[in-house]
Amino acid sequence: MALKTLLAEEETPMSEAASPKPSLRVTTPTVRRPATDRDETDFTQRANKVVANNVDFFYGAHQALHDISFNMPENCVTALIGPSGCGKSTFLRCLNRMNDMIDETALNGQILLDGMDIYQRGTDVVELRKRVGMVFQKSNPFPKSIYENVAYGPRVAGVKRRDVLDEIVERCLQQAALWDEVENRLNDSALQLSGGQQQRLCIARALATNPAVLLMDEPASALDPKSTAAIEDLIFELKSNYTIVIVTHNMQQAARVSDQTAFFYEGHLVEVGATTDMFTNPGEKKTEDYITGRFG
Numbered sequence: 001m002a003l004k005t006l007l008a009e010e011e012t013p014m015s016e017a018a019s020p021k022p023s024l025r026v027t028t029p030t031v032r033r034p035a036t037d038r039d040e041t042d043f044t045q046r047a048n049k050v051v052a053n054n055v056d057f058f059y060g061a062h063q064a065l066h067d068i069s070f071n072m073p074e075n076c077v078t079a080l081i082g083p084s085g086c087g088k089s090t091f092l093r094c095l096n097r098m099n100d101m102i103d104e105t106a107l108n109g110q111i112l113l114d115g116m117d118i119y120q121r122g123t124d125v126v127e128l129r130k131r132v133g134m135v136f137q138k139s140n141p142f143p144k145s146i147y148e149n150v151a152y153g154p155r156v157a158g159v160k161r162r163d164v165l166d167e168i169v170e171r172c173l174q175q176a177a178l179w180d181e182v183e184n185r186l187n188d189s190a191l192q193l194s195g196g197q198q199q200r201l202c203i204a205r206a207l208a209t210n211p212a213v214l215l216m217d218e219p220a221s222a223l224d225p226k227s228t229a230a231i232e233d234l235i236f237e238l239k240s241n242y243t244i245v246i247v248t249h250n251m252q253q254a255a256r257v258s259d260q261t262a263f264f265y266e267g268h269l270v271e272v273g274a275t276t277d278m279f280t281n282p283g284e285k286k287t288e289d290y291i292t293g294r295f296g
C-alpha cells in the first residue's frame with residue numbers, strides 16, 4: 001500500500017501473509033519534529049503532561065519494555081501502535097500503575113505526571129488512578145443503573161449530595177456524548193445498553209473522577225463502524241479537556257484521532273512523532289513496513 005493512500009483508507013488491510021519477521025532491533029528511537037506548517041496542533045508548544053524517562057518494565061525475568069523515553073503533551077492524543085506483544089498495553093498500564101496489581105513486576109526509570117514521579121515512594125495510587133483514568137477494550141459497566149455507574153466514583157470519594165451527583169452524572173454523560181440517548185432512562189440497568197453505548201458509559205464513568213489523563217486500550221476494537229466513529233468523534237472532543245493516550249491496532253484510527261504516534265516493536269520504542277509525519281514519511285523502515293501492513 002502506498003503511504004500516501006494510507007490516510008484515506010477506510011479499513012485496516014493488515015497483511016495476513018506478512019513478509020518474514022524483521023529481526024532488526026532498534027534501541028534508539030527516532031524522535032521526529034512535527035510538521036507545524038501542515039498540522040494546526042503544534043503540540044510541541046504544549047506542556048508535557050506525562051513524561052516517560054528510560055522506562056524498563058519486567059514481568060518476573062521477562063523484560064517487556066526497554067528504555068522507553070518520550071513525552072505526552074497535554075490536550076493531545078498520543079497513539080501507541082505496534083505488533084501484538086510489543087508492549088503497548090504494558091506501557092499504557094505503567095502510566096497509572098495498573099501493573100502494580102500483577103505479582104512480580106518491576107519498573108526502572110521514571111514516569112512523570114505534571115513533573116511528579118508517579119513511582120516515587122508515598123504516591124497515593126488510588127488518587128493517581130483518579131487523575132489517570134482508564135477505558136478498556138471490552139466495556140465493563142457495573143451491573144447497576146446507568147446513573148449509578150457514573151455516580152460510583154464520586155460516591156466513593158465521599159460526594160453525598162444528590163444535586164451534586166446529578167450535576168456530575170449529567171455533565172459526564174454529556175461529555176461522553178451519551179446524555180441524549182439515556183436522559184430518560186437513567187435508572188435502567190447499564191447492561192441494557194448497546195456495546196457502543198456501554199463503552200461511552202465507561203468513558204463517562206472514567207470522567208466522573210475528574211481525571212487529567214485518559215488511557216484507552218483499544219476502546220473501539222469490539223465495536224461496529226458506527227459506534228467506532230462515535231468513539232473517535234468523542235476522543236476528538238475530549239482532547240480539549242484531557243490528555244489522551246490510546247492503544248490501537250487500527251492504523252486508520254491512529255491516523256484519524258491522534259496528534260502524536262509512538263511505534264513500539266519488541267518492547268522498544270522505534271519512533272515517535274507527529275502522526276501526520278509518521279504516516280506520510282516515517283523515519284524508520286520498520287515503521288513504514290508496519291503501517292503499510294507488511295508485518296503485523
Ligand SMILES: Nc1ncnc2c1ncn2[C@@H]1O[C@H](COP(=O)(O)OP(=O)(O)OP(=O)(O)O)[C@@H](O)[C@H]1O
Pocket residue numbers: 059062064082083084085086087088089090091102
Ligand atoms: N500479565 C503478564 N504476565 C507476564 N507477561 C505478560 C503479561 N502481560 C503481558 N506480558 C508479556 O509482555 C509482553 C508485552 O505484552 P503487551 O500485552 O504489553 O503487548 P501489546 O503490544 O499490548 O500486545 P497486543 O497488541 O496483543 O495487546 C508480551 O511478551 C506479553 O507476553
